[in-house]
Amino acid sequence: MKERSPVPSLSSVSSAAIALNRFGLGARPNDTPPANPQRWLLDQFAHFDVLPAAYATLENAGTIIKRYEKEQVANRQMTGQENQADIKVARHDFRQDVQTLYRAAVQARTDSALATETPFVERLVHFWSNHFCVSADNPRVTAFVGAFERDAIRPHVLGRFADMALAAEQHPAMLIYLNQIQSIGPDSNAAARNPERKRGLNENLAREIMELHTLGVRSGYTQADVTEFARALTGWSVGGLGADKSPGADPNNFMFRPGQHEPGVRTILGKRYDQDGENQARAALFEFAHSPATAIHIATKLARHFAGDVPPPALVERLATSFTTSHGDLPTVYRTLVASREAWVAEPTKFKTPWEWTISALRGTGRAQVGNIQIAGLQTQLGQRVWQPGSPAGWDDIAASWAGSGALLARVEVAQRLGSSIGAGLDARTVAPRIMPGSLSDATADQIARSESAAGAIALMLVSPDFLRR
Amino acid sequence: MIARRQFLSASVLGAGALFVAPGLALATVPTERRFVFIIQRGAADGLDILRPYGDPAFTGLRGALVGDDTLGTKLDGMFALHPELAQVARMYGQGQALFVHAIASPYRDRSHFDGQNVLETGGNQPYAVRDGWLNRLVTMLPRSTDAAIAIAATIPTALRGSVQVASYEPSALPHAADDLMARVTALYDADPQLHPVWAAALETNGLAAGVGASRDPVSLGRLTASFLTKPSGPRIAMLETLGWDTHTAQKGRLANQLKGLDAMLAALRDGLGAAWSQTTVLVATEFGRTAAVNGSGGTDHGTASVAMLVGGAVKGGRIVSDWPGLAPAKLYQQRDLRPTSSLDGLIAGVAAESFELDHEKVGRTLFSQNTIGRPMSDLLKS
16 A cells, blocks of 8 residues: 555645745736746845835824823813723723724735735735734734834844844834833832832743744743843833823833833843843843844744745754854845745645635735725634734644634635625636646636636635645 | 535535525616516526426436426426426416527537626627626616615626616625535545545534525515615616536436525515516526436536526416427437527517517617527517
């Protein structure tokens, strides 16, 4: 008997299709399959639009939060006590504002993914956004999630890892999400002024930076290292939020508060940090960002994203070396990835996430704009609410986590809806081979051709085993 | 494994109520006449719908599909109507239903997409014409001051064109149609990763369980009638039905399909009330199916089929047919019912008579490529 591979025998995928679908966000019916797929990917670095039109009009989250806090204060002053009814109304309005902002940000992200001419870089934005995850678990964080990706991730996706890490850790979204704004040095001036308030250190951000964002779990740091780093991080905060009365403080931006910073020299992972103020944690963060442990951590995640749930060790090693020798220069790491045969294996390496599937379905049916399709609600139905994995670890990148039966049935229903909204406006028989060039299986092509309606054929194309994977 | 397969086939059969695509499109014109076009997507089998039991070759070709059940309502010495079309049979008895058998569009190949495109555009080649004949018909009528109703989803090809028309979708998230579910199941069956996930999805959800009341054929018929009876509402409607592609187990599947169609037509009649006397409903499909039954109790893509006219305006109680016969030498390419009537000619004729327009002019406007010969006449009560 012939030995069976644990991986299902899947149809072969062409290099052009790999470039378009595995590295990109899905082909569009009018895309010409790239003659030189690797060149096509690398050429995108020169054309990436950091701030696409879709993002430019997003409202500032911090301003909304500050307005809400002012209302609360006014309510208390007006009534001389906490008026529960008024506060309830204000809170309700605030939550609605935040949801509106969240949905607008999801639409902007989608529009950007549909219109982009640099889909590989856009995919990397989504990758890094999930790596430096802020989960929309409460209204304050929810308000910021769109701005976080726009301001902390996009500008650095083609830069150095350390710069992206700094932007992410200093973004209001992260500082609020991981409770950094509550962290006060025990021996700081702020603590001394209000001894009765007993505010102190919060280690959350310090721990997640080390465990999730840079070094990786079980990479050799101790609890003492985390605590020391947390001390170094004190004072990292957001302008204008909470009890802050400092004039001109911008609630949309990072602010260092020297009064909250724990004085003194810190020793983390055996290295001494004697910098003043903000620069202390910044120096430690840069040290982490350039650590060999971080190189392996990032390399593993990139390999898993592009080469399959079980990352090939040789690819991880090559990416890590590239990361280290280039001092975290991300385009250099991407070039190593694009040059690696493990990322180009002709079998699909990944079952698409709900987000990837949705974007590729919209692109594959020729949509350049999201229009009136509400993507936020759609992603919730498909099982992965955008920017809300519910954990600072982000979504794990393993298909079993999202390829459930209910989610699969929902894809079929959504596909039918997409198909019926297009109807006879698109011929799946001609589109399918264009968006899966050289890769469409005979079985899928056959079933598409036999579908009893044009709309049904489009739906079938979108939920075919070929299209569900990349 | 066996249990699962039984479950799947039972689900597909039992979901007959889903056969209606949630697609209803409407056009507004100032007239008291109503015209409804119901398309049967998937190539409905005319030989099983209006059975030529008087043809000596019929039993040999089709006996297995009829089996021991009743042949249906005998309309004359040659034809019997499928037993599930009980309401239609009653309409026929009241002079409100007319059938044209062995009819086809100019299309002679066997692709659903292309066949539907030819049927809906009125071209004689797929994709040769961009807009639809039903939209061009609207251009021939005086414009209403009342704009068309607009409620989302999609306009079928037959109603696409220069005149703005409305479409309505009864429910937000449609359950997947039978045809899609069956094809998805076939593709996932061969996929070791997707197969168990999909089997679980089907078991936990149960295909028929979530059928919303608003999407069943009766509700759709009623809904259509409610639009058509609004004082300044639309007077032209198109309904899409899916699920006619009966390659396997046709006996049960077609019975379900026809039961739904019959209920939809009755609901339309009842909902229209007094307006039924002003109404003509055309039911047609893109092409027919093979004369002989295939190896899995179904039929494959063929050529000619049957078209129906029902409604109070129809000069019914008649079958119009230049019957070509089912003997092997009489079949089209030795396999299909041979077309002897032009579907385009029927459409042009019924459209002209519905709105009291000139037959020739309607023929030229709806079917510019002059493949129809003369539009049929004497279809409706004058």
